[in-house]
Amino acid sequence: MNISLNPSITLRQVLHFVVAAETGTMSEAARRLHMAPSAISMSIAELERIVGAQLCIKRKSKGLTLTSTGIVVFRQARQLLDLADEIASLSKRDRTEIRGPLTVGCFMPLGPTIIPPMLADFADQCPHVEVDFIEGYHEDLQDRLLNGSIDAAFVYDMDISPALKTAPLLSVEPYILLPGDHPLREAEVVSLKDVASSPLIFFDAPPISTRILDMYRDAGLTPDIRHRSRSYATVRSLVASGRGVAVLFQQPMLDAPYGELKVVLKPVAQPRVHTRAPATVSLAWTRSMRLNARAQAWVDVAVERFGPAGSYTGPLG
Template identity: 40%
Template structure:
């Protein structure tokens, strides 16, 4: 078999330049000079007989149509090369190597403990790295290979990844234990609309909460917005308002120790799916596939 007219190093330089957007940033990421990056890309273009990128001094670097195609193949080749190296250092049937896990912040306390503890114990030579990020912050990171697998809400999933449903939960109302509605079996949105809402303001949670009211022709009165799930629980525990949340922690108290109660919404609202996603363009490594299968095997929490 004839050797290809290019090297993996040239491909890695092209990918770095495409991801970083400039030759200089790619050089800084790879700890090589910008001229080395530029020369490698130029040589790659000569060998392939196609312009792969457009370089503008003030506007950075953009891939051409051919460059986009080459970059997609290059990512797979580089991933295969990494897996080949790792496989040489693994016993038969042993999983070895890194997995970068993306996780929506409010899902992290539910999703991450069994993965880090149980899957980690079963496969001690797999390195599990965590990135907590909202859906918009995950945009593009799967495709660029920065994240191997992510756990997210079904709404607003960036790109077009492979996906599987793990479990689903309907939103609930969170109230202080001393709230007049705390003794009710269920709570309607009409009962809440004129009261103060502590809004979890992180996409897609904020959009989902507001959409529940909009479907019933209501506009809630937002008193405070916070991107912190625990801050919502703490402010509700102090009696500053109510919250609309999806995750259901077993702890019946806020971070400060104030008791809170969860109440189902009446009439029932559609459940929100929690899904595991991974890149569609590249088959997952064996260890990543094992993590996905492990996540699917867990009995996740449901409504009380």
């Protein structure tokens, strides 16, 4: 379905519809736009009248659901807003002049270490952009990027859809998490063979879980998986209680020193022949849609903050 630009359609109506669709409720859209919910509802109703079709269904318990026509209109409406934003930003080189909402995503385990510094840096440079973030896992974030509900997302650059484009930010190396009383607690590095007899507390979230299994396979080992979890906190607690060891790809920010948490984190000793590229944290967005000024600024600030892949020396590496 192609929608021609009707002179009676205003950018304000389009903006109200897009924000309501992205937030899922009229009340949240009204909060973000600093308007009354009734005004948002009337604006969308007028847009529906012009289009000649119902764009969304409002249910008290489930919020706002787009109709099939609404989904098509939403995608084209976002493109229209992005184009308008692009035109308005042609003469604005100062990021402090960029305005409007931005919704970004982040792979769940990366959130504590990436989102806080990014929000702080971005707020300093783009104070008029209202950023909302969504934490999720690999497939969910890619789906959200492709359906247009988020503008960009921090992900591991593995098993990425060809429909997405990525900007590599930093490389991360694997670590082995040991119980605090483990015999190897004083070792500088630990190999997978060193802990091959220990049960594995498996961080079960692709694509990192796939990389962990590949590491065992490359070492000629089969992991003895005792427990699986998608929570770093749960994995850490199970290791601390002596249930096994874990392989992680980052040093998660903790609410207490490792010693107090009764765990020890050790770099993985790499084999002499190491052919696999390091895991890379990247920022991803939809290849088919040009980044609007807000999303482009988010990408630029991320690259400035973390640097090209391999150059960052912060808590993830």
